[in-house]
Amino acid sequence: MKAEGAVRLCRFKKLGFIGAGRVGSALAILLQRAGYEVAGVASRRQTSAEILADRLGCPALSKPEVARRAEALFLTTTDDAVAAVATELAEAEAFHKGQVVLHLSGALTAEALAPAAAQGAIAMSLHPIQSFASVEQAIAVLPGSFFSLEGDSRGYSFARKIVAQLQGRSFLLDSEAKVLYHAACVAASNYFVSLVACSLDLLSEAGIPADMRLPALLPLVEGTLNNIRSLGIPHALTGPIARGDAGTLKRHLDALEQLPEQLRLYLSMGMKTVDVARDKGTITPEQAVELRLLLERYCRHLGEASNPASDQQRAVGCSARGELS
Numbered sequence: 001m002k003a004e005g006a007v008r009l010c011r012f013k014k015l016g017f018i019g020a021g022r023v024g025s026a027l028a029i030l031l032q033r034a035g036y037e038v039a040g041v042a043s044r045r046q047t048s049a050e051i052l053a054d055r056l057g058c059p060a061l062s063k064p065e066v067a068r069r070a071e072a073l074f075l076t077t078t079d080d081a082v083a084a085v086a087t088e089l090a091e092a093e094a095f096h097k098g099q100v101v102l103h104l105s106g107a108l109t110a111e112a113l114a115p116a117a118a119q120g121a122i123a124m125s126l127h128p129i130q131s132f133a134s135v136e137q138a139i140a141v142l143p144g145s146f147f148s149l150e151g152d153s154r155g156y157s158f159a160r161k162i163v164a165q166l167q168g169r170s171f172l173l174d175s176e177a178k179v180l181y182h183a184a185c186v187a188a189s190n191y192f193v194s195l196v197a198c199s200l201d202l203l204s205e206a207g208i209p210a211d212m213r214l215p216a217l218l219p220l221v222e223g224t225l226n227n228i229r230s231l232g233i234p235h236a237l238t239g240p241i242a243r244g245d246a247g248t249l250k251r252h253l254d255a256l257e258q259l260p261e262q263l264r265l266y267l268s269m270g271m272k273t274v275d276v277a278r279d280k281g282t283i284t285p286e287q288a289v290e291l292r293l294l295l296e297r298y299c300r301h302l303g304e305a306s307n308p309a310s311d312q313q314r315a316v317g318c319s320a321r322g323e324l325s
């Protein structure tokens, strides 16, 4: 896009928000504080729109009216509703040429906004790499977050300015890469929660009182996060696999055999941990082979226990790296 076009977009000040949930509300509040005008908000339920509109001192309007008034329109609905709302707005001919239309989903690409692009809008996704549990928490943590930008390159300058107003940082993402990128975010956030849940299960099995389990783990989790922050990966890795301690690993696996669900997770994380320990350089290739063979043996036990006839199941999650072949 020509430079003057990018400058024009950066002057856009009138924003509209459709979807008055956690992300939409926090973004609208923060961008209004940064000097943007919120021209209107809409949501599925009128009460949600009114709560946000009262807080901002702006009108709660119909969805097409918000779209018509906005130079830049944020579709901050649930993921499932993004394409449907874009279609609804296109049917009402509410988009306009040169308008920037963004959604905040990590799972969807800008393609979900195709009806807006068909009416001449600049369609983008702007995904904050953060987890938002409430509006207030989102207001606290959105500033300084990382964002991915994807979609119509004409909108990059505008999106970058929005990120800068939020004191954030951003990178560009190819549309085809977005699904893998989102899987990475899910692994780091959602699956981390599930990993802690698995650890809590094991503490429960070990007879630790319920009110002590999470408080006992949190300093360990926070210490590990601090190590990741200060040392990076692989250097933050500690523990039996990083030390090449096959005896301890075997005792863990023996103890976990009675808990197949937790064993399955322990085995797949163990395989990845051997890779990290190799990258860290604290185990030799021979120790890596020994640890993988041990993990594979228990993978086979697990497969046999769940379905003795299934060779396929035995293979699941058990493929070794080149060192074994």
Ligand SMILES: NC(=O)c1ccc[n+]([C@@H]2O[C@H](COP(=O)([O-])OP(=O)(O)OC[C@H]3O[C@@H](n4cnc5c(N)ncnc54)[C@H](OP(=O)(O)O)[C@@H]3O)[C@@H](O)[C@H]2O)c1
Residues within 6 Å of the ligand: 018, 019, 020, 021, 022, 023, 024, 042, 043, 044, 045, 046, 048, 049, 076, 077, 078, 079, 081, 084, 085, 103, 104, 105, 106, 107, 127, 128, 129, 130, 131, 132, 133
């Ligand atoms: N929460 C996170 O951690 C997080 C992180 C990064 C990105 N995101 C993305 O941010 C976007 C919003 O997520 P959120 O966490 O803010 O969700 P949320 O709190 O559940 O809010 C979604 C809002 O969308 C509204 N909505 C649903 N269907 C609608 C429709 N057909 N028309 C108009 N409004 C509709 C709902 O309206 P009513 O309240 O009126 O029913 C609700 O207020 C999603 O794309 C999500 O993937 C979320």
